[in-house]
Amino acid sequence: MNNALFESLLRLGDNTLVIGHRVSEWCGVAPVLEEDIALANMALDLIGQTQMWLGLAADVEGEGRSADDLAMLRDVWDFRNVLLVEQPNGDFGQTIMRQYLFDQFHLLQLQHLTQSTEDRIAAIAQKAVKEVTYHVDRSRDTVVALGDGTEESNRRMQAALTKLWPYIGEMFAADAIDLEMATAGVIPDPASLRADYDAATRVVFADAVLTPPAGDFAHGGGKTGFRHSEHLGHLLTQMQWLQRAYPGARW
């Protein structure tokens, strides 16, 4: 098995799985019906993408595990998502801020992945990039609408940006696995996406009348599995409950 390829696919699939699950937590309780539907639809796109990424990861691993096995039967330390996506929803503003911070990265990442030397990755990226282009349009517009909204909505969006800021850096931190795969042309070096990300987000924060905090301290440990935040375990107890309580249960 190509271990770096397997790890890279877990990183892609776990990001979409965990943020997809987080977003789905709004289903039925969002502030207005339109937002409820929009969030549920985005969660669906992300879980659909997860099926493709983790399905391919399972193929590459070649040990007979399925995408469902990878999603439902791994423990916290086996997950390879960045810390940003496992952060709790908070209020609606914090959810939308987290979404924009991730969507903007996700879009840049997928745009590069459509050119991957690994055909199966390029095919998934070509499908997903269309959906994510739509996601970022929406989360960007909503960040601006709320940031440049009322005093209260601005205050909440600023609090969300300040809170989530230290989780941005991890998305661009490259390790040996990234570099091996980037050298082979399979994935982009995440660090190479940073300049475009900063340029795009700078405009949005200005339009949203938000001030990025000073400093570039970044939490790490999610994508390597070294140290997830306490929140991931709580998320998994809910997401994996059925398969844990009734192993092998099927619809």
Add this chain to the structure above:
Amino acid sequence: MTVSVAQVWQWLDEVPDPEIPVISVVDLGIVRDVKWDNETLELAVTPTYSGCPATRVIAMDIETALRDHGLSDIRIKTRISPPWTTDWLTESGRAKLEEYGIAPPSPAGGPEKCPQCGSGNLSKISQFGSTPCKAHWRCDDCLEPFDYFKCL
């Protein structure tokens, strides 16, 4: 006797999309290939959206319909590349959507006209509608809300 591929396409054109039953799976452009592999009929089907919950139902509906026509050796493959685009909606599919009250996709990024009264005086309510493939709009003349089939 083997059934012709053209006959199979005709049967498929009678299989409704589970979420928008006025159009068929052929109108929707998701059946990408039909061919015989010896005794096995092989179909390639592409999902509209990655997470579209209808995808599995569609494969089941297709299989059921073909079995009803007497075919038993059927293999349905999911093909994700090239990705589905609304350009693959057939002309008749677009017309049926509009008649049903869903504005067909338009490259301009929004509906051309209200499917009820034809007015171009429209506003967007939400980027997402009742299914992943639709957005929610409203006509500012007849005041009817309607679904718009997103351009993808």
